[in-house]
Amino acid sequence: MNQVQLFIQIAKAQGIARRYFVVNGFDGALTMLGIVVGFYFSEGASVEVALSACIGAAVALGMSGVTSAYISERAEREIELRELEQAMVKNLGDSAHGKVVRFIPPIIGIVNGLSPLLISLIIILPFWLPVPLFGFRFDPFEASIFLAFLCLFLLGVFLGKISGSAWLWSGIKTILIAGTTALIIYFVSS
Amino acid sequence: MILLKRVVLDVLKPHQPSGLEFAKTLAECGEGYRVHYTVTAVDEKTETVVVAIVGEDIQFNVIAETISELGASLHSVDEVEVINVGESKQN
Numbered sequence: 393m394n395q396v397q398l399f400i401q402i403a404k405a406q407g408i409a410r411r412y413f414v415v416n417g418f419d420g421a422l423t424m425l426g427i428v429v430g431f432y433f434s435e436g437a438s439v440e441v442a443l444s445a446c447i448g449a450a451v452a453l454g455m456s457g458v459t460s461a462y463i464s465e466r467a468e469r470e471i472e473l474r475e476l477e478q479a480m481v482k483n484l485g486d487s488a489h490g491k492v493v494r495f496i497p498p499i500i501g502i503v504n505g506l507s508p509l510l511i512s513l514i515i516i517l518p519f520w521l522p523v524p525l526f527g528f529r530f531d532p533f534e535a536s537i538f539l540a541f542l543c544l545f546l547l548g549v550f551l552g553k554i555s556g557s558a559w560l561w562s563g564i565k566t567i568l569i570a571g572t573t574a575l576i577i578y579f580v581s582s
Numbered sequence: 583m584i585l586l587k588r589v590v591l592d593v594l595k596p597h598q599p600s601g602l603e604f605a606k607t608l609a610e611c612g613e614g615y616r617v618h619y620t621v622t623a624v625d626e627k628t629e630t631v632v633v634a635i636v637g638e639d640i641q642f643n644v645i646a647e648t649i650s651e652l653g654a655s656l657h658s659v660d661e662v663e664v665i666n667v668g669e670s671k672q673n
Contacts, residue, residue: 398607402598402653476596479627480655487653489596 398488403469403496410554412504416457418547418566420508423449424515425540425570429577432533439532443519450512458505465497511547515540537574544570583667586640590661591633595654601631604652611644612637632660 400406427446431437473493477484484490518535545563552562595604605619618634635645649656 398599398603398652401600401603404598476627476653479625480594480596480653482655484653487651488599489653 395488395491399492399495402488403492405496405500408465409500409503412457412461412500413507414547414551416453416461416504417507417511418544420450420453420511421515421540421543421547422570422573423453423508424512425537425544425573426577428515428533428536428540429574430581432537433578433581439519442533443516446512446516446519450509450516453512454505454509456505457508458501461504462497462501465500466493469493469497511543515543541567541570583669584664585638585667586642586662586664587638588634588636588661588663589640589642589645589659591635591645591649592657592660593631593633593649593654594628594657595631595649595652596628599652601629604631604654605633607652608633608635608645608648611648612639612641614638615640630657634661 424446427449428442431442431445470493473484473489476489515536517539518530518532521532523529523532544566548563548566549559551566552559555562599607601619601621605617609615609617615635615637618636620632620634621629622632623630646656
């Protein structure tokens with residue numbers, strides 16, 4: 393068993409990282425959907441302004457994800473280490489458990505930060521692309537909203553797969569959440 | 583030359599890594615090591631285990647270091663079996 397596998401097992405990091413990936417990825421996708429839908433329903437919003445707003449939000453989500461997960465994970469793991477040290481009546485700083493406190497929180501932070509950032513960048517991809525693309529004409533706002541729904545559906549499918557439940561129903565549930573969000577934004581902004 | 587062939591250790595360890603991984607990691611300390619792992623008591627955060635290791639030439643220091651790296655404490659060495667193989671093995 394190599395060191396990384398040992399740390400991951402001690403920290404139970406695989407499940408935690410997966411949870412953070414989905415939770416914050418969902419946050420990122422829904423935030424982008426909200427911003428793009430808001431611009432779509434507000435008459436005359438330019439692609440450049442929407443793109444700037446979306447990039448700003450994506451970077452903020454990424455930074456927030458990295459720092460919040462790192463700080464909270466580090467604090468939780470230090471508490472756990474102290475409790476374990478009391479039970480073991482020894483200092484565990486040089487053991488695998490001590491290394492987990494230093495090694496795992498940055499990884500969890502990166503997963504938590506990259507997840508919304510990458511999903512956001514995928515969703516706003518149509519704003520970067522030239523129109524028409526290979527002769528195909530599309531509305532960047534509508535294409536972006538479609539990608540947001542697709543990302544949310546895939547996150548739902550992923551959750552359904554790992555929980556062993558019906559993946560299609562899980563994907564549909566996230567689509568319904570996205571649809572409800574878009575409707576609320578429509579009624580609020582009109 | 584004296585070779586350590588078998589040692590039985592009383593160890594206090596955290597629940598993680600699991601007994602399976604703990605025993606595997608100890609077995610990785612030397613080729614041909616056979617590890618027998620028995621849990622004798624379980625507490626809220628720790629468990630007491632008896633680890634019996636059998637091998638041709640057990641490196642006790644490596645075993646002790648590995649136990650410590652895994653966050654466990656070596657409480658006592660309960661049984662030891664050694665053999666004198668003479669001087670020939672030294673070369």
